Amino acid sequence: MHIGNSLMQCHLNVECRDFKRSSLESKGEKKLHTFYQDSEVYMLFKSKNSYTKLSMDLKMYNQNRHTIEKHIAIEYTLYLIALILESFLFALYALRPLKKALQLNEEFVKDILHDFNTPLSALKINLKILKKKFGEDDAIKRGDEAIENILSLQENLHYYIKQSKLQNETIKLEKLLEQRSRYFQTLFVDISINIELEKYTIEANRDVLTRIVDNIMSNACKYNKKDGKVFISLKNRILTIEDSGIGIKHPEKIFLRHYKEQNRGIGIGLHIVKKLCDELEITISVESQVGVGSKFTLQFPSR
Numbered sequence: 001m002h003i004g005n006s007l008m009q010c011h012l013n014v015e016c017r018d019f020k021r022s023s024l025e026s027k028g029e030k031k032l033h034t035f036y037q038d039s040e041v042y043m044l045f046k047s048k049n050s051y052t053k054l055s056m057d058l059k060m061y062n063q064n065r066h067t068i069e070k071h072i073a074i075e076y077t078l079y080l081i082a083l084i085l086e087s088f089l090f091a092l093y094a095l096r097p098l099k100k101a102l103q104l105n106e107e108f109v110k111d112i113l114h115d116f117n118t119p120l121s122a123l124k125i126n127l128k129i130l131k132k133k134f135g136e137d138d139a140i141k142r143g144d145e146a147i148e149n150i151l152s153l154q155e156n157l158h159y160y161i162k163q164s165k166l167q168n169e170t171i172k173l174e175k176l177l178e179q180r181s182r183y184f185q186t187l188f189v190d191i192s193i194n195i196e197l198e199k200y201t202i203e204a205n206r207d208v209l210t211r212i213v214d215n216i217m218s219n220a221c222k223y224n225k226k227d228g229k230v231f232i233s234l235k236n237r238i239l240t241i242e243d244s245g246i247g248i249k250h251p252e253k254i255f256l257r258h259y260k261e262q263n264r265g266i267g268i269g270l271h272i273v274k275k276l277c278d279e280l281e282i283t284i285s286v287e288s289q290v291g292v293g294s295k296f297t298l299q300f301p302s303r
Helices: 002-012 058-134 138-161 173-187 206-222 269-279
Strands: 020-024 040-046 051-057 169-172 192-197 201-204 229-235 238-243 283-289 293-299
Touching (some): 051 058, 058 138, 169 173, 169 206, 173 192, 173 206, 173 229, 201 206, 206 229, 206 238, 206 293, 269 283
Antiparallel strands (some): 020 051, 040 051, 169 201, 229 238, 238 293
16 A cells, blocks of 8 residues: 555655656556556556556565565554553553552551550450459450460461461471360360370471361360360371361351351451461361261371
């Protein structure tokens, strides 16, 4: 199209040097003002008593065409880059308020979690004083358990908003389970915790693995029956934590965010457990029957 326009303009300009000009007595079967291409490219025009042929060598035509195509490709690429850059800058501008709001929200949550430490420490100190003065009655015991629940919730929230990269280390899982079992046995003296553990070493983040175990063991003790039991087994890379507690009505929903079947808590503990298990490539499942108990199974990856 560009060469055709140039031929038309050249016909009106006597001094045009881009094309070869020649006169013809007859146009034959050719049409006027029509672009033709064979051994050359040309176009025919009507003169006073004859016809004018404006032509260009085919090689020259191909060179000009390639030059034009190259310019078009460069212009298209520049326009595309400019459009992408403009879109990117607009996206940054549009998302900036949202990013700032999310940062402020995260900082607010972190500040609140940090401020929990002072009143919780005061409560723990005063409970110890009350224990020495009045002994460990049911009210004090419930208060102590409530503080532990708040501390557990605080740790869950810390892990929920934490974005740091996981640092792995070599962990003897049976030792970790023994340690956490002793810890929960001191908190829940009326619950019998039984363990049967094989030796198993894993490369994982200790804090994350501890958080997984603590959440499941804490629930097994808190939602157990009076004088209930908890069974912990580690065999062939499979960890099971089973309790004789109240059971779960909808075990298929237990890992959903904010789902809970009890009044206490906000329903993110097991959601965080599932999230952390996914990070460590641990397959977790649950079986439960209301009034009988629950069984959590953790399948560790083979490496």
